[in-house]
Amino acid sequence: MIDEAKLHAFIGQMLGDLGGASSVAMVRLGDSLGLYKTLFAGGPMTSGQLAKAANVHERYLREWLSHQAASNYLAYDAKTETFSLPPEQAMVFAHEDSPVYMVGGFDVMSALLDNQPKVEAAFKSGKGVAWGDQGGCMFCAVARFFKPGYHNHLVQQWLPALDGVVEKLERGAEVADVGCGHGWSTVLMAKAFPKSNFTGYDFHPSSIKDAQAHAKAHGVSDNTRFEVGLAKDYPGKDFDLVTCFDCLHDMGDPAGASAHIKQSLKSDGTWMIVEPMAGDALEQNLNPVGRLFYAGSAMICLPTSLSQEVGAGLGAQAGEKKLREVITSGGFKSVRRATETPFNMILEARP
Ligand SMILES: C[S@@+](CC[C@H](N)C(=O)[O-])C[C@H]1O[C@@H](n2cnc3c(N)ncnc32)[C@H](O)[C@@H]1O
Incomplete structure (x- = not known):
């Protein structure tokens, strides 16, 4: 009826x-x-x-x-x-630096459509679609979508919410931005903390090239460098801070990444993990933000993770409980939610 x-x-x-x-x-x-x-x-x-x-x-x-x-x-x-x-x-x-600039979101929606044929096949096969094989310039869309959030929160709110990190950055620290993509987060930090050195790692070579170009255009080439590298075997060591912006859930082996990040940190170092805001239970995510993130997860994040070794497939809405399990499985002793926005949770992990 x-x-x-x-x-x-x-x-x-x-x-x-x-x-x-x-x-x-x-x-x-x-x-x-x-x-x-x-x-x-x-x-x-x-x-x-x-x-x-x-x-x-x-x-x-x-x-x-x-x-x-x-x-x-x-x-x-x-x-x-x-x-x-x-x-x-x-x-x-119109205002690209505004905290609610959303044109990048429309670019992402277009990228979801570009991805449809490959992801549709993956729904049948259960295989993944590699990040670099996805449609259109999905990488540009994702970078543009996230940038306003980083521009308005990273230096102002997220880094100060971490225990003692800003003081180290001001004095001069070694930082790795793992899964850096087009490098906007790296460039913003490098601009704010000229005495510190920043290395961006990402396994996608064309994103690394774009990141290098952005660093040059923003005049921070002196204290930044970008290298192609996997989260679970990049070469650097003795970092004071490792950051992962909206990428841990995209990795095939996030637990392997966690273990590698831990051994690359100094004993008093910090790992900052920025992940999409989500509750642990599905019913907590049945809202407009969850709706958008589940679509991005099905069409971009999940295929990316399932295309890699292990294929953990956390999904963009993993939730804090699952993220904690992954982080602690790599050997981190403490994890706390340092701060949050309506779109992101910022976790601080200490060895
Ligand atoms: C959603 S994008 C986020 C990029 C960037 N951090 C940002 O916030 O704009 C996810 C990034 O993770 C990278 N990625 C995924 N799996 C990776 C892995 N196993 N090792 C290194 N990078 C990886 C992708 O190439 C992509 O640049």
């Missing part, structure tokens, strides 16, 4: 969901054509004025603007026929 009221409510949800899905291509268009930034810089504009300012075809632009106004991404004034980007929406679409 169909409950009409429940059906209507669910169709309402579906309309919202399909609208959101339609925004993936539309937001990415607006971003790559510079429409958000041009509109924000210029203030309220008609479609003709913005077409001129952004150097795009007015007829196409009018359709895009109409979609954006229907989405509440832009404001529309019917009297003057002008569109504008309200300051709150500008934080999401």
Whole structure:
């Protein structure tokens, strides 16, 4: 027996969901054509004025603007026929350093679609899809998605939440950023602590090249270097701090990584593990953040882990309990949640 009221409510949800899905291509268009930034810089504009300012075809632009106004991404004034980007929406679409800049999230959604054929085959075979074999520039999308969080929290909140780490970094410490990807976390730390040395390791050679380019562009080549290396056998030793940003759950052998990280640390060193926010039980993650992370996990994280040795397949929503088990299995004696944001938990492990 169909409950009409429940059906209507669910169709309402579906309309919202399909609208959101339609925004993936539309937001990415607006971003790559510079429409958000041009509109924000210029203030309220008609479609003709913005077409001129952004150097795009007015007829196409009018359709895009109409979609954006229907989405509440832009404001529309019917009297003057002008569109504008309200300051709150500008934080999401135009200000790359804002804590809620989310265009990278739309890039990730597009990467999920690119990954679909390979992941679909993996659902049948149970095999993995290697990080480097995944679709489009998934690496760029992931790096862009995480960067605003690191930019706004890493130096300001996360490092100070660790016991005695900022003092060491200020004096001059040796740091390894393991699974560094495009290296934004490494570059931010290197900029903030010029007396310390930072080595980024990642097993994906093209990400290491991008990380080197980012370090150069941000003027931190002197105290950073990036090397291709596996989390469980990178060569460096005697680190004061090892960091893992949103990557432990992607590894095939996170317990092996934990053991290797421990032996690469000084006896009074610290391992900082940044992982997606998640509860230990599924029912704690049935919310909008969990929804996004489970999709990323199924389409990116799980295939990455299952493609590697051991294939632990922790998933992005492993939860603190499972993460603690992995971390302590490598020989770490204490693990505590140092701090958190709505999207991340920051764990501090000590040998
Ligand atoms: C989700 S990305 C995060 C990248 C980066 N830390 C960031 O926050 O932007 C996961 C990273 O882990 C790396 N990775 C996965 N398994 C690895 C392993 N076993 N050893 C080294 N790197 C690994 C991938 O190449 C990828 O760059």
